[in-house]
Amino acid sequence: MALNRTYLDWNATAPLSAPARAAMLDALQLPGNASSVHGEGRAARAAIDKARRQVAALVGAEPPHVTFVSGATEAANHVLTPDFRMGRAPLAMSRVYVSAIEHPAIREGGRFDPARVTEVPVTPAGIVDLSALEALLAERDRSVGMPMVAVMLVNNETGIVQPVADVAAIAHAHGGLTVVDAVQAVGRIPVDINALDADFLILSSHKIGGPKGVGALVSRGEVLMPKPLIRGGGQEKGHRSGTENFHAIVGFGAAAQAVRENLHDRNAKIEELRNRLEAGMRHAAPDAIIHGEGVLRVANTCFFTLPGLKSETGQIAFDLEGIALSAGSACSAGKVGESHVLTAMGHDPKLGALRISLGVDTTEDDIARALAAFTKIAGRRKSAGEAA
Known part of the structure; x- marks a missing residue:
């Protein structure tokens, strides 16, 4: 199936x-x-x-x-x-x-x-x-x-x-x-x-x-x-x-x-979903970093880091859970590499980051599924760290 x-x-x-x-x-x-x-x-x-x-x-x-x-x-x-x-x-x-x-x-x-x-x-x-x-x-x-x-x-x-x-x-x-x-x-x-x-x-x-x-x-x-x-x-x-x-x-x-059409109302709904997503991520992994959360962002974007999780590993893990997201820009012929954006912001270039971006058809069920996958992946990361 x-x-x-x-x-x-x-x-x-x-x-x-x-x-x-x-x-x-x-x-x-x-x-x-x-x-x-x-x-x-x-x-x-x-x-x-x-x-x-x-x-x-x-x-x-x-x-x-x-x-x-x-x-x-x-x-x-x-x-x-x-x-x-x-x-x-x-x-x-x-x-x-x-x-x-x-x-x-x-x-x-x-x-x-x-x-x-x-x-x-x-x-x-x-x-x-x-x-x-x-x-x-x-x-x-x-x-x-x-x-x-x-x-x-x-x-x-x-x-x-x-x-x-x-x-x-x-x-x-x-x-x-x-x-x-x-x-x-x-x-x-x-x-x-x-x-x-x-x-x-x-x-x-x-x-x-x-x-x-x-x-x-x-x-x-x-x-x-x-x-x-x-x-x-x-x-x-x-x-x-x-x-x-x-x-x-x-x-x-x-x-x-x-x-x-309906730009304000549409984005208000999307922002509510993103805020719910980020709150759930914080609960599941308090050490998660949400980049740009302290400044003005568009309503649909969440760019985050799970410490210890590489971008390519995280992208594959979410994909296996049925979640399509990106590791930064998707315009580099499928390449997953270091984020020049995070480097420019002064972060360690080895710091992995993933991007979730919502749209007009995103639902509460989509957010629930994403959070379930996030919680599973974050927990697996902890377990691997404890075993090591």
């Missing part, structure tokens, strides 16, 4: 939502290419335009400022480049400053030479060190171009919310641009590109109940734009060429519209 499974890895990918699935099935019936001028092509174009409006509304942007791409990694490589244009005039970015807790897609620096990527430290609480950022920007050589600062709004491992508006204010005071990875934020907290004062936002469809393989780069305007990463037929107003991933874009739009 197959073991009942409990899915608690929503930060890695959210199950496809019913509105996204329905929209995609309808889109699959449309035969036209959105670049064609006949009726079928215009119908496909209209569906993409609708999705563009839906995604723009999710982050308070203008629809023309949404560029559809294959996902957040492509969006990062698109915008993290020293080559920009201000209208038709070339504009150089001298250096990119990335926080020490960024997703690998950002930490790599995109199309910047590695020598032009500067890491910004974080505090022991896991928050971008604003004083350090200010100092790094103040000491740069202003004669070689503009600086770019890339930070995430919500950390994918800890769930900690970053002071992005403050980061943007510092970057702009030094004549720079701000790129914000909002992948883990949309659908969990209100996100508005103007309120954040961000120049660019990076979004991913499959984190909010849309299909995998599609995302968006959202800009504040269209005067200042990066050199295209993919050139060819001029789709997406020349910002990203190639025939659009039509049905995925339509599904992304439907998911974006759905995730805006």
Whole structure:
């Protein structure tokens, strides 16, 4: 008999939502290419335009400022480049400053030479060190171009919310641009590109109940734009060429519209479940460490350490108990290694940690099953320690 499974890895990918699935099935019936001028092509174009409006509304942007791409990694490589244009005039970015807790897609620096990527430290609480950022920007050589600062709004491992508006204010005071990875934020907290004062936002469809393989780069305007990463037929107003991933874009739009609904009530329910989970974990294992619990986090994320339990061992143990969770980021081809986020926060790099992330379909029974597995694994760890 197959073991009942409990899915608690929503930060890695959210199950496809019913509105996204329905929209995609309808889109699959449309035969036209959105670049064609006949009726079928215009119908496909209209569906993409609708999705563009839906995604723009999710982050308070203008629809023309949404560029559809294959996902957040492509969006990062698109915008993290020293080559920009201000209208038709070339504009150089001298250096990119990335926080020490960024997703690998950002930490790599995109199309910047590695020598032009500067890491910004974080505090022991896991928050971008604003004083350090200010100092790094103040000491740069202003004669070689503009600086770019890339930070995430919500950390994918800890769930900690970053002071992005403050980061943007510092970057702009030094004549720079701000790129914000909002992948883990949309659908969990209100996100508005103007309120954040961000120049660019990076979004991913499959984190909010849309299909995998599609995302968006959202800009504040269209005067200042990066050199295209993919050139060819001029789709997406020349910002990203190639025939659009039509049905995925339509599904992304439907998911974006759905995730805006009842945000406050949905997250209140999720937070109640997470608090119940963490209280139970504390009861079962008083020595458990819940990272980021003392600062502002999104409601759905619990990143924890059971002392003496390695990440890979813990992930396998929970999986055998029917619980799907992650050991940090799930975007590294199945690799389980040390958490660069915990290292940046000053923890021992050998410290293992696991991430439970909840979603709209998470139930009280799911939490009960997770706690039963946690209690069993924590007890087994103690027994092994006593035997040793």
